[in-house]
Amino acid sequence: MAAYVIVDSEIKNLDGMKEYIEKVGATLGAHGGQPIVAGTNIEKVEGDWNPSRIVIVAFPSMDAAKAWYNSPAYQEILPIRTANTDDKVILVEGL
Template identity: 45%
Template sequence: MTAYALGSFRDIVPAAAGAGPHPDIIAYVERIQATLDPFGGRFLVHGAEVEVVEGTWPGNLVLIGFPGPAEARAWYASPAYQAIVPLRTDHVEGVILLVDGVAPGYDPAELAAKMRAAGAAGS
């Protein structure tokens, strides 16, 4: 089952007014792919403009896919990735989430039926 790392970033601190991203952010972007490769991680969304069609979205979105949850967790905990984390966290506010994808053949109607049955059992 595929797993994902989702990052939501906001309040990026520039190097100086009008100078573009901080050099540490550039170094982070340059080095992150090498941390993903051993775990089969690949960017699915990175730097794309977000079109908000409902609600509000305060920032940028990054989505990385992994072959499975073990690979996603191992990547995040890896010494190689942890070594570059401060390059980002010292200059950008945000969150990173690790989330399991759904299995092939997932049917949301089955979940709805379970929800309905649980609601009826609790009545």
Template identity: 45%
Template sequence: MTAYALGNLSPEPVLNEEVFTYLERVQATLDPYGGRFLVHGAPAREVPEGTWPGTLVIIAFPTYENARAWYASDAYQALIPLRTRHVEGDILLIDGVPEGYDPATTAAALRTAAAG
């Protein structure tokens, strides 16, 4: 099942040599784990509900284990300070839904659980 690394990053990063180096090297840390960018630092084009002050990064991995292994890898851990010293944000790792996922099935299970 596909898993994702999501980043909600500051809308005003400090762009400098460390950030450029991070950007130049990050793909090489993803490659061994099958990671690929789906969205990379794009500001929201439209926010129809709520607020979204930052920029979004979405990286897909073949499995959650691949996502965790990438984040914990020595190669990526060495790059993290190049980003975090200049770009604030929140990062999370999350499972996607399986093929054929039906939200109505989830609603039925939640309804049953709520009824006690």
């Protein structure tokens, strides 16, 4: 069953994120990750959620999503993201 990494991202330092943006794609392939959404054109229709940027990455399974997140390759660049953004990240199983 597919799984998704959903990120509500507020970039605080775009220059600081350049290295992460350049490297993150290479960490996805070994786990079957495919970015499907990365955008700022967001229209709120309900609730108090006001994200400035949403990123969604599809994986073939929850195990694959967790394996990617916990992989040495991703963990190596994760501090770059956390130092330069205020993010909320969830993993969710699809249908």
